[in-house]
């Protein structure tokens with residue numbers, strides 16, 4: 001995730017410096033596309049460009065690959081079925097292609113998976129998810145009003161955007177507008193973008209946008225709410241963004257944000273116990289099980305930790321195995337490691 005300095009990347013972009021190829025992608029805010037550093041298209045002004053370390057992250061931020069430099073092209077050795085398949089996914093981001101759908105198109109699922117992994121460095125599933133979330137989250141990134149954002153961002157049809165948004169959030173933004181129960185926004189962090197959702201009752205969700213299972217969480221949230229989550233501003237979201245910035249800068253150790261935790265009595269007890277683990281410390285699953293009063297609930301504790309929807313702030317990353325090794329983390333083990341290292345160093349970045 002570490003990128004060269006913005007000045008350096010902008011220079012490389014303007015000079016089409018080939019040595020930066022693969023190190024970053026330039027995302028152009030005005031056109032909604034992302035490019036390789038060496039792209040021959042006209043270069044954006046510095047204020048209109050943001051940089052992403054990977055293709056996946058550019059997609060998650062809602063950008064489409066440039067047709068001039070083709071940052072996602074698989075190269076001359078790509079099989080000729082790849083381009084039409086990629087096109088289809090991009091045109092219909094709400095489509096979920098499974099093995100039988102691929103076979104119906106005369107494609108071998110095993111070969112498809114292998115080719116995606118080799119060409120794009122991500123699985124076929126991750127690619128589809130990235131396109132789907134990217135399409136829907138485009139509206140959140142920058143906090144533009146939903147419908148206009150869908151159109152301004154250059155989606156071929158407004159309905160494609162609506163469909164993707166509905167698939168992820170459970171309702172079309174136009175219909176939800178005015179009856180908003182929850183507000184969603186996008187928060188950039190050194191570990192990648194996070195999706196934050198809050199209502200007047202408190203923060204409901206805070207997750208890294210590439211988290212596996214995020215769509216399921218959102219659908220569940222949408223179902224509980226009967227589906228009204230809209231992009232926008234909310235005092236609790238502003239507070240969350242401010243406090244996260246301070247946390248990542250090493251200037252904050254505890255959070256002071258109203259949380260809306262919803263779950264069974266056991267889940268609530270387990271999540272509250274997580275909030276009591278001090279910054280810079282860790283606990284084992286059995287510590288946590290004892291803490292919520294049932295020493296043999298170790299397995300259940302693991303599951304409930306995984307169901308925590310408020311990453312970082314409800315610090316499920318502070319629970320590790322009894323032998324000190326890390327185990328699963330919804331946002332990926334590397335993030336868990338990063339957070340623990342960050343806190344152990346007292347928030348001081350050691351390079």
Ligand SMILES: [Zn+2]
Nearest residue numbers: 035039066069
């Ligand atoms: Zn380009």
